[in-house]
Amino acid sequence: MKRFLTASVAVLMLSGAAAGASAQDWRNDHRNDGRGSAYDQVRRDQDRLADRREARYDRRDDRREAREDRREYRRWVKGQRLDARYRGNGYYVSDYRRHGLRAPPRGYRWHRVDNQYVLAAVATGLIASVILANH
Structure with missing residues (x-):
């Protein structure tokens, strides 16, 4: 019985040492030190x-x-030419009275560009008047 007990303790100690050695190798592998x-x-x-x-x-x-x-954004001034892209029907103001604007003279029309009302010649785009919108 004494021999059996001594042998089992020896086996347990050796298995613990082997497990410790493998754990030590695992930690020193540089793959599992938290950085990968x-x-x-x-x-x-x-x-x-x-x-x-x-x-x-x-x-x-x-x-x-x-x-x-x-x-x-551009601040339009009298005497400049209104760009062709702003002279299309998308910017044209047909109901100028509703916006508080005067009737445009013949050959001119109102355009709303960048929150400004611009009175420009239809043929050339020459700006005759600029009014800031209150919106």
Whole structure:
């Protein structure tokens, strides 16, 4: 009985030492130290760089859109020519009295552009008058 007890204790001690050795190897493998494998680390670095580049391009796009928005709004002045894109029927104000505008002279018509009412010549687009809208 004493021999059986001694043998079982020896087996338990050896199995515990073997388990400890395998656990020690597992921790020193450099794959499971919280960072993952070297491949995973490289992938994370690449993803982080890609995110930075994407954020930089997003900022550039925002600045470009802001510049385009500034360029798009224009303060019209008497004597300028109204752009051809604003002389179409989409900007034409047919019910000028409802907007508090006077009747346009012959050869002119009112256009609503950028919250401004512009009286421009139909043929040339020469601006005769500009009134700011109160909307």
